[in-house]
Amino acid sequence: MTDKPKIPAIELKQLQFYYLANGWQLNVPELSLRVGQHLFVRGASGSGKTTLLNLLCGITKPVSGELYVSGQALHRLSSSARDSLRAKHIGVVFQQLNLIPYLSVLDNTLLSSHFAGQNKADATVRAKVLLQRLGLESTIWHQKAAAISVGQQQRVAIARALLPKPTLLIADEPTSALDSDNRDAFMKVMLAEADSNGCTVIFVSHDQSLAQYFAYQLTMQNLALGVQPC
Amino acid sequence: MSILFSGRVSSGATTRKVGVGRRFFMFWVNHVRQALFSLGELWRTPSASILTIGVLGVSLTLPATLHLLVKNVQQVSDSFTQAAEISLFIREGVSDTQISSLHKILQADQDIARVTHISKQQALAEFAQVSGFGSALNYLTDNPLPDVLLILPKNTSADSARQLMARLSKERIVEFGKLDIDWLTRLDAIVSLLRQAVLIIAVLLLGAVLLIIGNTIRLSIMSKKDEIEVMKLVGATDAFIQRPFLYSGIWYGVFGGLLAFLIVETMLWWLQGAIVSVTSLYESEFHLMALSMAEFLSLMLLAILLGLSGSYLSVRRHISAIEPTGP
Numbered sequence A: 001m002t003d004k005p006k007i008p009a010i011e012l013k014q015l016q017f018y019y020l021a022n023g024w025q026l027n028v029p030e031l032s033l034r035v036g037q038h039l040f041v042r043g044a045s046g047s048g049k050t051t052l053l054n055l056l057c058g059i060t061k062p063v064s065g066e067l068y069v070s071g072q073a074l075h076r077l078s079s080s081a082r083d084s085l086r087a088k089h090i091g092v093v094f095q096q097l098n099l100i101p102y103l104s105v106l107d108n109t110l111l112s113s114h115f116a117g118q119n120k121a122d123a124t125v126r127a128k129v130l131l132q133r134l135g136l137e138s139t140i141w142h143q144k145a146a147a148i149s150v151g152q153q154q155r156v157a158i159a160r161a162l163l164p165k166p167t168l169l170i171a172d173e174p175t176s177a178l179d180s181d182n183r184d185a186f187m188k189v190m191l192a193e194a195d196s197n198g199c200t201v202i203f204v205s206h207d208q209s210l211a212q213y214f215a216y217q218l219t220m221q222n223l224a225l226g227v228q229p230c
Numbered sequence B: 001m002s003i004l005f006s007g008r009v010s011s012g013a014t015t016r017k018v019g020v021g022r023r024f025f026m027f028w029v030n031h032v033r034q035a036l037f038s039l040g041e042l043w044r045t046p047s048a049s050i051l052t053i054g055v056l057g058v059s060l061t062l063p064a065t066l067h068l069l070v071k072n073v074q075q076v077s078d079s080f081t082q083a084a085e086i087s088l089f090i091r092e093g094v095s096d097t098q099i100s101s102l103h104k105i106l107q108a109d110q111d112i113a114r115v116t117h118i119s120k121q122q123a124l125a126e127f128a129q130v131s132g133f134g135s136a137l138n139y140l141t142d143n144p145l146p147d148v149l150l151i152l153p154k155n156t157s158a159d160s161a162r163q164l165m166a167r168l169s170k171e172r173i174v175e176f177g178k179l180d181i182d183w184l185t186r187l188d189a190i191v192s193l194l195r196q197a198v199l200i201i202a203v204l205l206l207g208a209v210l211l212i213i214g215n216t217i218r219l220s221i222m223s224k225k226d227e228i229e230v231m232k233l234v235g236a237t238d239a240f241i242q243r244p245f246l247y248s249g250i251w252y253g254v255f256g257g258l259l260a261f262l263i264v265e266t267m268l269w270w271l272q273g274a275i276v277s278v279t280s281l282y283e284s285e286f287h288l289m290a291l292s293m294a295e296f297l298s299l300m301l302l303a304i305l306l307g308l309s310g311s312y313l314s315v316r317r318h319i320s321a322i323e324p325t326g327p
Helices: A049-057 A079-089 A105-115 A120-133 A150-162 A180-196 A208-213 A220-225 B020-044 B046-078 B096-107 B120-131 B158-168 B182-223 B225-233 B238-281 B293-321
Strands: A010-018 A025-033 A038-042 A064-069 A090-093 A168-172 A200-204 A216-219 B086-090 B112-118 B148-153 B174-178
Touching (some): A010 A049, A025 A049, A038 A049, A038 A208, A049 A064, A049 A168, A049 A200, A079 A090, A079 A105, A079 B238, A090 A150, A105 A120, A105 B225, A120 A180, A150 A168, A168 A180, A216 A220, B020 B046, B020 B238, B046 B182, B046 B238, B046 B293, B086 B158, B096 B112, B096 B148, B148 B158, B158 B174, B158 B182, B182 B225, B182 B238, B182 B293, B238 B293
Parallel strands (some): A038 A216, A090 A168, A168 A200
Antiparallel strands (some): A010 A025, A010 A064, B086 B148, B086 B174, B112 B148
């Protein structure tokens, strides 16, 4: 009896994207990540980190090449199908956090479960557990997102991204506003939660010291090398 | 709370298996809730909403009023059916039997509604009474007036009446036919011109309404750009984001249509007194016609379609253009 080959979490083949306006282009010859792998992506400003993440999120469609997320051909999907895939399989944490300021901490967290088609009661229970594990006590669950600290907002953003149990977590400089103590605590909590879900993580940062948390890295200036051990 | 999240965050879809009936019921419940929350959004931005509804109402009032004008002029025009009456003058020396025979034939004609025979004796007596020359006419040795058959066509339009007259004038015992309908033809032409003008003005105004609603919705979308970006990032589809804005467009249509109806009815009420004064001078029974129920419903449907179309054009263009800036 032979084991079925496991579907990679992410697979890119001869992926190409360019901006017609300025002729800038991104070429990824090949990139593959197994389920549960954590990848640290580094690169200078303008090297295409955000473009790569936009492609992986399905926000942007590649000009050519193939892009698979959890086995689904993202490059062939319509805009609404990519939205649906993102809702169910991809969690995203942004540098600017993008919380809705007038929604409560709990409602911000539940936002992703709504579009992932999860049952509200189940999602609420899970969101509370998740918030508590991320160090956010019940006293602030009903406070508006605008009223809590930046560090707490980071954790709400992580909770929102992880609530639908995504297969892929994409984070872009989520620690940029944190001091070193909070940053380390945040990294540990985020990666532990991702691990508990068997979630593949792609983490982008300028901060080279954060590479210590990752087993693999990708350098934007040398994409041809592919994924390398840290 | 924003239109995008009101009543929606807490009503997430479910992965639990539910019956088709319940899903159908919940589908409508969700739509009703979203429609009501969109109404609430209009209430929360009163100045912008009142302006848009006002513009829509006034823009619909003008074509509705012109339509009523045409309808009332048409009513006047239709009341002059006697103008389409054809007089067939009978040749001299034709016997009463021949006239009676033609009378019967014409009564059976499918194009004719009514035939009246005015004998030469009746005509003379009437002339004597109306003209005031009664005693003078006694000096006549012969009656110079002919027998006349008055024909009222079933179709009183000028063209049909003319065609009928041409056909009847060929009857052997008919000397000639007469139809005094030129003034009615002119009135019909004016009504037709008015109808065309109403159509053109309506098309122009409705086009303006589309643009105004589209622009209002565009501003609303732009003011919520950040929220839309977040929703798209967490997987909301364009259709989901568009829905509350489409409901806003429908509400603009509903209130704009009602405003137009109220303005038109107020104008009619205002003018009714003056029109009664004028018509009483002419001993006429003319009554100003208001919008019928079917016309009111058509006005509302048109207004709602305009609101929906304006917002649809705007959301299609602007919501799809808002893409998350990415992580």
